[in-house]
Amino acid sequence: MASLLPTRAVRSVACSACRSFTPSAPAKLALPLVRRNYSTPAEEGPADYIDKPRWSYTPPRTKAPFSLHTDSKRPYYPTNNDPEKLDRFYTRFLGPGGEKVLSDEVKWLAVTHKSFDQGRRGFNDRLAFLGKRIVMLQSSLALVQSPVNTQAATPDPFGREPFTHPALEGLPNLSLPTQKYLTNKDHLAKLAQDYQLEEVLRWSPRKPNNLRSSGIALVLAHTMYALVGAISLEKGNKVANQVARERILEPLGFKLA
Template sequence: MASKRPLRALISTATCPLRPAQRPQPSLVRTSACAFSTTTPSRSPEYESEASERPRWQQTPARMVAPFRTRPLPKGPVFRVNEDPRRLDDAYIRMLGPGGDKVLSDEVKWLAVTHKSFDHGRRGFNDRLAFLGRRIVSLQTSHALLNSPQVEAWPKDDAGRPLPDEFGRRPFLHAALGGLPGLTQEAEDRVLDKSRLAPIAERYGLDKVTRWKPKQADNLLGSGLEAVSSTSLYAIIGAVALERGGEVANKITQDKILAPLGFTFPE
């Protein structure tokens, strides 16, 4: 009887090329392409609810609040910050004039009067706006000192020429250089001292609307009220420069800050 092995080997050899090929494994390119699908990804409920919350300046972001308090409540009276938009608008109208509540957007208006000590800075604070505003006020103060009359002027004769000194020398005098002796760092520091800027900020009501956390609620002056209100004054100037331009910020600096300090500017 003939063996069936050669026949089986022949059938196995003939059917081998007809076997279905194995499915290739998904490549990295295919996997990467799926990540850039145009299908709208589903969002979890916590992200959907975050979009409907109030603005950041009005409420602390929910995801930045700890689940429980780690420190005990401070002893003594609690300092309440202003939360009334009308009171804030009144302060801007006092400082910027009629329509001053419309000069800045709502978010920037609150940001300019928010100190970094308020709510641990979670709602934003005015440090960067104050940095820009301080540079603008410093520049305008330098211009004002250059144009201010000097107390000690070089003596002149009847013809307006400078008199010689004890060595017979005549100094060179020019109208553009008349205020140069008064342009010193000490003079600018005296003009922009916080003890002089704080009453101006108080005149506009910025001390009542600035949001901050004093160390002692019953001793605001000792907790740094002058520095905080002066920072809000600078921050408003910086915010006006960003949203309304440098020319408007310079004019407000001259009329609302330097003019109350005794400087005069040409129309």
Template structure:
């Protein structure tokens, strides 16, 4: 039987040569990993070397800015939005009470008053916060209408002399209709409340006509910001605080009691 020594010697020699080349292969793999890294580099503008350190609400992300403008400038006067944090804090203090500027974080404070029409939504907008806040306000309005006295309906004459069943717990059912709640939470009624707190001075949006804000839908924009603040408070401070703000700052001025 032939000896297997020469074959084993050849395999051992080949394995030792491959082990000697492993450091070089490892160095190549490390270099390639750095070259094809998927991490997003921080873009620094020449005019604003510290732009990457500013929060998103304060600037448009660099990767979302077009190199040139494709549409003509709109006609009419230029509509300027608020960029002063102190003015925004004053609005939150008027609406949320003392230390109201500390209830929300800085990022959320600006997000709650940013409409999707501002800067094409590139800095974020308050649609999702307003969706949550609208549900909270709607629930609290239903509870207020359920517990408030309603006008008694005119009884219908029954030919058989039957009388409808009555109970004190059913007296407020007439206020749970969509018509009753929609009439209370109409944007025409919510907009003056938002203006009372100064939301019209700090809400960031882009009207279609800067010379006619009413036809551009300022009432709907202000009511959206009002709902968004309630939704933001619910996420950061809890439902109990959001319900109290909803009752005291929105529904009570509308004439609803609990």
């Protein structure tokens, strides 16, 4: 029996054509630069759209070549397109002159959910993210500055007295369950309905005949945060903090100092 060769001695035999082939470096693909806009895609339309405001039409280049809802039995859900009706809402929410606080484009963007027109006209997700941070901060400050509910403390068996300081008196109020309860989405949605936000809200519910199961409470709370974020964007944090405290937190039951 022939002896087996060591593994290092076993070499594959290649044809002359393969031996003469020298692999070259992979060719670099010239990929076009793609810009992605996630909130307000700027599309250049034909001349017919030059004089129209951005919120009033769908950019032509974002339209599908065919309908995405062919033979759909879903009923039509109307949305507001009247600028005067939108101005009346901002007057209710911000008080007299509230319709002049924001620019026209941001006023529409703040009340536009991403479900409306499949997000092709811009939507308020980023504004809501900013506005929620502001409302949560102001709610924490309001809880800390609220009067403490004094209860009879359990006497210490060793006669020790806990450290007290005026700056720490409100800390017992600052609990996560209390903050979550007062800023619950259902409470925010009820407040939004008091301001009649639903009349100017631009969204596309999954079930137009059943807005509750479509998530109207979450969308209204989301939009309330977006309104605060829009004010912070254009008027600064000082005005946004004041709006959050006076127009949202105080009606929700927060005791402001």
